[in-house]
Amino acid sequence: MTVTSQTPSAAVRAAAEGWRRASSSRARRTALAGWLFVLPGFAVYGLVMLYPAVQTVLLSLQDWTIVPGQESPWVGLANYAEALQDPVFLRSLVNAAAYTAFTVPLQVVIGLFLAVLLDGYLPGRVLFRVLFYLPVVSSWVVVSLLFRYIFASDDSLANSVVVNLLHLSGSNVAWFQHRWTAMLAIALLGTWKGIGWSMLIFLAALTAVPVELKEAAALDGAGAVRRFRYVSLPAIRSALSVVFILLFIGGFNVFISVQLMTGGGPSNATQVPLTYMYQQAFDFLDFSYGSAVSFILTGTVLALSALQYWWTRRREAL
């Protein structure tokens, strides 16, 4: 475009005009191509994710009737008010919080510990990495049934470990008959299944630390602990906060394991928000109340994780 500002001859101006037209038609072609590339995928995405996301909010503000064609009255925040006074929903939040408080620190600490042990020269590290990651790739349905079996009967594996091996209890425990023993079994499954994931992310972050840096620190006489504190830890800080936030979100969204191990029972003692939402919607057909439950859950969890994110960012800036 700078060509036109220099009082050019007619020939140059014509050439520049031709180039400009060619390039603007190329830009138009590119724009059209862009739209054509995005359109099919975005249509599916918009239909299946964005539209339902808006629908969740709308449904939660209605008293939705299942009969097609019948008007569903708007009820404002009534579903939310009901949820906040619903003891089962509040209990489900407490259960999910307890599950998160148990599983997240364990997954972070053990995952980090294993990653540190696997970092650097170690024959057979691939084998260990594969073994630790196996639970992560196994389906939730299979491992939930497996842990149900491990804890289920009187002479189950869990009981023989707790009673005969560790002598933690004098008699067999009926794990799924009580709220906290059942939650413990569910949380142990969550921890066992998730450790390999956090380990792998930490390991990837640790591998990115230059070997020279560690060797230099070792030559300067820094012990293993100090090398970890001053060389490795700064390198994995962002991985640490990402893992923490994703596990936090995942913890509150626990579903299949609870559904298949206890179904939220006995008498709603082990409900978590998503099993409760599912029950309200697909057993009692209260789609509006279920939507309110799921919106409260997602809203709270996202707000809390945004807060965590902001907090870690701020600390890093200091």
Next chain:
Amino acid sequence: MRRTPRDRLLLALRYLFLGACAVVMVYPFAYMVSTSLKSRTYVLSDPTRLWPDEPTLDNYRQVLTAEHFPRYALNSAMVSVASTVAIVLLSSMMAYAFSRLRFPGRRILFALIVVGLTIPTMMLIIPQFLLARDLHLLNSLPGLVPFYVGTALAFNTFLLSGFFEQIPRELDEAMMIDGAGAWRRYWNLAMPLAKPALGTVVIFSFLGTWDEYAWAVTVLNDTDKRTLPIAIALFQGQHSTSWGLVFAASIIALVPVIAIYLTFQRYFVAGLTTGAVKS
């Protein structure tokens, strides 16, 4: 590096800890395999003994000859393959457009994709169910596919566009001078170069749809339309005492997953580092 006795002790300690952890991590699987090899009468005998007295493949035989089991495996395979193909194609096309083509609305659409990363899929199950009902996609195996694809697109588009960004722009420009249009640059240049990232997308998409349970169990009703995870979960409900059968079925469903994982485990690391640790 020279190894001092202290180094060797450290190495031994590392192996000790790792070995102990490996036993804890693998034991439940070993226990599952062992249970699947026990005949029904032996299932409830001493739980800490791993190797059964009289190992038998009876459970596997029963599962494989069960009326619908091969059908369920086929259902799962068809849905997973169709979804994976669609996810790879659609997400790579979107990612290419976002990272290489300038078009009005690009920023807004990409921001909407990022929003999708934060929405847990389970939160949407109620409106998605109503949508499937309105589109007459309830109780239909092909009807699962658009939902599996739509829920997977945000993550995979994000992952792939990060990868496409790393491909030098000069290569695109060189092809443009040769007169190559957007499709040729995408298909002949970007896609071959993105093979490692595409491998990650294929694996995660396949495993995700192969294992998917919550949506399938919600929308499918007919017996012969079940997918493997539904069949296994219901199997447990029907044969609550025959854990050997349940685990034989589970292991059959796990075999392809573990085979894929072992073959492509490098891609798992690549996928995690590009996807999750992107600071």
